[in-house]
Amino acid sequence: MDYIIGQNHSAPQGDHASAGTPGAVSPASGGGDIIMEGNEANFMQIVLDASKNVPVLVDFWADWCGPCKQLTPVIERVVTAAKGRIRLVKIDVEANKTLAAQLSRLGLPLQSIPMVAAFWKGQILDLFQGALPESQVKQFVETVLKAAGGGVLPSADLLTEAGVAMENGQQAHAAELYSAVLEDEPENPAAWGGLIRAMLALDDEEAALAALEDVPEAIKTHPEVEGARAALELKREGRRVAGEADELRARIKANPDDFDARLDLASALNVAGHREEAATELLTIIKADQNWKDGAARQLLFKFFEAWGHDDATTLTARRRLSSMLFS
16 A cells, blocks of 8 residues: 555645745635734734634734744644634734734733734633744644633544544555644654554555654654554564464474574564464563563563553553562
């Protein structure tokens, strides 16, 4: 299966934002403006009145403000990805000094920009200052949506649907859903991790590796991505020894202390989906000699945990067994 980001959805990433021009106006998804330029004349209508129905973020900026120019395209991407569940109004404080002065008297800290305030039902719900990274802007928007009635970003719905598809064996559909998230949120680590795992489930290691190489630098060490990386490495190692499973079992039967055979068998069992048996082989080694080959069995078991997920049932069971061995 091909690496599918962008192949199943028509909207190009270039449509997301107005490329860092703080005063630009971006069209909305599905009608109406979700990103607008505000001023003294329309503030009441597009901020206070509009916030009665949908949360409105107001980005206060100025042309001389370098951090403002860094933040604007970031917040535009996040708002665009929300697909109308939240709106953005951008206000140039230099061009709207009277409005800025009025809002400052009401308590908004406009002496330090960029400053973003979230309005809901005509009131300020929350705010932040400074050019935050995209992950933190997204968290801010998610917090606002929850506070405004429990809503979530569309990506959260897609990720949930993708997870269900993976559980139901619909890996190709899951890959499409993960790709849809990444078109709007190119730095979403859960979507990258899910896409890589979907490709592995489809036995397309080449596509999984291509996706892993395309993960943005900012999230390469995120646990979701590292877990997917570990899954890819384990699948490759398991495939190497998969055809030797019967021979490995015979070696172990002849010599239960053949830890090299147990280690290889654990890799083969893992790639075949037999997680409990794979963990048992490694725990057997650890119980007999936890320092064998500088803790090789323990290191591989930890890599299994990373690949399976720290909340996976087999991970939790194996962790308890490991703890009882190490601390009993």
